[in-house]
Amino acid sequence: AAAKQLGLTQPGISRLLAQLEEQVGFQLFYREKGRLLPSDEALYLAKEAELALDSVERFSQLAKNIFHIDSGQLKIVAPNSFIAGPLADVVANFMAKYPRINISLDSQPPAQAREIVALKSADCGFIQLPENHSGLHSYPMVSSNTVCAVAKDHPLANRKRINCHDLKGENLILLGKGRISRLKIDTAFTEAKVPMKIKLETHTVAIACAFAKRNVGIAIVNGLLAQQYADENLTLINFSPKIPLEYGFITSAHAPMNRLTTAFYQYCLEHFKPT
16 A cells, blocks of 8 residues: 555565665564564554654745745834835735734834844834945935925924925924934025024924824924824825935845845835835
8 A cells, every 4th residue: 555655666675675674773563464563663663754744844834835925934024104204004004914913013223223233133124215234225216305394383384395495493393313304404594594493302293293193393304204193183294305215125135025025125126115
């Protein structure tokens, strides 16, 4: 029966059994009334063989799952407002498409995010461009413009556009120094020869919009990230001069993207492509 199942001859099976017994060093089968029966040692080895074969099958199935992006862990690092805003739909839809994927979302300041991705502690991330870290590959992903977040009862709330001269003497809420976007805002006011009255500085768009909504001041922020906080109490108005902002998809330069990261990158490109 074994020979038939394996597509071999009976003498061929006998030779394989003899070779196996020679290899292990003890008898595995004995004959009784014309039947070949396993020894106790053979039954014990058979259990281990089943476990080994199950492991091979699990390995094969895991390889198939990886090929079809049906399993795996993806770790992403990005600013908190980016995760809660434009990235939320992307991740939710990607997980719906690949329900067996597990995703870890980590929010870190830009400097830490760069190092985390460069050192492969995260598979990928999103960061404001331009990006010149030697340990990273960056790919442009989505662009935005700078806006003013204004409380609904503020005198400027009905404007279609707000410029530096409109903000003369107004309390301003700005994201902390050191950002490229902050440098561009400072430059715009300097070139317009308008002094800045900075009332509050913070490091997240969420906090800036929360205080703008309470009329502490007018927040000058990334329009893409601020959209999630706009409501009947907070309006977003384009800032002039136009200050474009761009976010990029980053991966480590020390290793190629794995299949899951590549699939996520392609999904992001499709989601964020201009309509």
